[in-house]
Amino acid sequence: MATLYPARVYHKRLRPKVHEFTYHVWALKIDLSDIQNLQQLNLLGGTSPLTLEPKDFGPRDGSDLLTWFRGALAKRGYDNDGKLELLFLPRFRGQGFAPITVWIAPDVLMFEVHNTAGEAHTYFVPSKDLANQQAWKRMWVSPFTPMHGRYDFDFAANKDLLRLKVRLENEEGPLLTATMTGKGQQLNHKTLKDLKRTPGVSGRSLFMQILWQGLQLRLKGLRPYWGVFAPRTPISTSQTKSVSRKS
16 A cells, blocks of 8 residues: 655754745655556556656666665665565656655665755665664755754654654754654545645755745855765765764
């Protein structure tokens, strides 16, 4: 069963200027082994307004996402035989932009972050002790935020609710917090029809929303940081907070 979440995204920047905004999206959680079935039922692709393009995620070369995920888990010594899921922002009527995607395994979460420059980086986080894990920031996301910092993640997604929280801090304290929350509903043809009555932005409109917020920051006097955008490696692994150090 796939779960659709009409979700609220809230973003708050704390320094050097307070800036916050909210928008709504449609998030979808699927079993990666069920993609073909969802396509055949016209719930994901076909006559559905929602589509999944493999080239948007993971290796971003159009190859099979389940195979890639299993390989990423096996390479790091984790079980890849259990249920493997994907929480993502689907394309809507062919248009899409996914700032964050979560790959879900029994013992691991992978947070795949995209920026507006077309780059991506994935943070590999053991989920058993998620509250005690942090990941060093490895990719520029906003040009108005310094590169140096650490991410904390909080995540839960079931048939009833979605809760995703990303917190960025550095040696001076918290920098920003972003959350995505929503109530779950089974993906079926009725819920697809209800999308017309459910607020949500996607595709180019979501991309433009992010650029608009950047302009607002510039008008508040923030100056962008400039540097190398592309991360050196596509995936980095979190550390426990008690031993985490810059590497």
